[in-house]
Amino acid sequence: MSERTAIEVQPETIAAAHGVASDTAFGAVVPPLYLSSTYRFPDFDTPGAYDYGRVGNPTRDMLGEAIARLEGGAGAVLTPSGMAAVDLLINRLPVGSAVLAPHDCYGGTMRLLKTRAALQQITLRLVDQSDLDAFKTTLWDHPALVLIETPSNPLMRVVDIAGLSALAKAAGARVAVDNTFLSPVLQQPLALGADYVLHSTTKFLNGHSDVISGAVIAADAGEARALKHWANVTGAIAAPFDSWLTLRGLRTLFARMAGQERNAMAIAERLSG
Ligand SMILES: Cc1ncc(COP(=O)(O)O)c(C=O)c1O
Incomplete structure (x- = not known):
């Protein structure tokens, strides 16, 4: 047996290097962009790893693996926008779910949410989640899904993910956290008890203002598979080129977040003075 001990991979390394130098065709260091919609079967009745681009795409899957690793999830689904990520969770609920x-x-x-509620697909309750005692009283009808967004856009209100998740799960709800604003660099909702993390990857994860895209990350492997299946059913899948750009953007996520924190602090200090 090897004497060598396993080296823990740091999140900075995952962001910078997931999939780097993994190309077996030509040894390309940068993961190739696979645009093909269809894939040749090695044999008449032997499918390969991929057959059709809505079902799966190597470039999209590589980005999904990287984001899932950063969020500590079992798997991720990449959607064509952040809104499509929110909707992927909502439209999977049985009609009438709270x-x-x-x-x-x-x-x-x-x-x-209001549009889906107006169509009677869900019943919606909007609550101030900053007060845990007040929040507890809103769980009386056992909601199917509790959506959290912290910090919120644009008011930047911060709520207690661990406290809200514990209460929501005790009431039988699943918990999804929109982590767009802090990214996994500064907040990992799955470690705080959430079932799903959502992203508008349009923002910090891509970071270059040249992609509209989203992601849902699931803590549970079965849920991750179910979400991937649902994305295939509805066709809510991210484009390969957008995924490739987002993976390239992800390489510098930690460096960008550090710079943005410094800038934000300098502005806050200036304004408070
Ligand atoms: C917190 C948050 N969630 C979701 C979205 C929707 O993302 P997209 O614009 O990629 O559809 C946004 C967009 O600004 C956002 O700020």
Whole structure:
């Protein structure tokens, strides 16, 4: 047996190096971009790892693996926008399910939830999640899903993910956290008890203002597979080129977040003075 002990891979290394130098065809250091919609079977009745791009795509899957590793999840689904990531979770619920969302969530999320509620696909309750005792009283009808967004956009309110998750799960709800604003660099909701993490990868994860895309990460492997299946059923899948750009953007996530924190602090100190 080898005497060598396993080296723990740091998140910075995952972001910078997941999939690097893994190309077996030509030894390309940068993971190739696979645009093909269809894949040749090695044999008449032997499918390969991929057959059709809506079902799976190597470039999209590589980005999903990297983001799932950073969030500490079992798997991730890449969607064509952040809104499609929120909707992937919502439209999987049985008709009439109760959804509990923050009263100050992102405007696009609010519009989506209110529209689905108006169509009677869900029942929606908007609550101030900053008070745990008050939040507990809103769980009386056992919501199917509790959506958390912290910090919220644009008011930057911060709520207690661990406290809310514990209460919601005790009431039988699943918990999804929109982690767009802090990214896994500064907050890992799955470690705090959430079942899912959502991202508008359009923002910090890609970081270059040239992609609209989203992600859902699941803590549970079965749920990750079910979400991937649902994305295939509905066609809510991210484009390969967007995934490739986002993986390239992810390489510098930790360095960018550090710079942005420094800038934000300098502005806050200046304004408070
Ligand atoms: C917190 C949050 N969630 C979701 C979204 C929606 O993401 P997208 O614009 O990629 O659809 C946004 C967009 O600004 C956001 O700020």
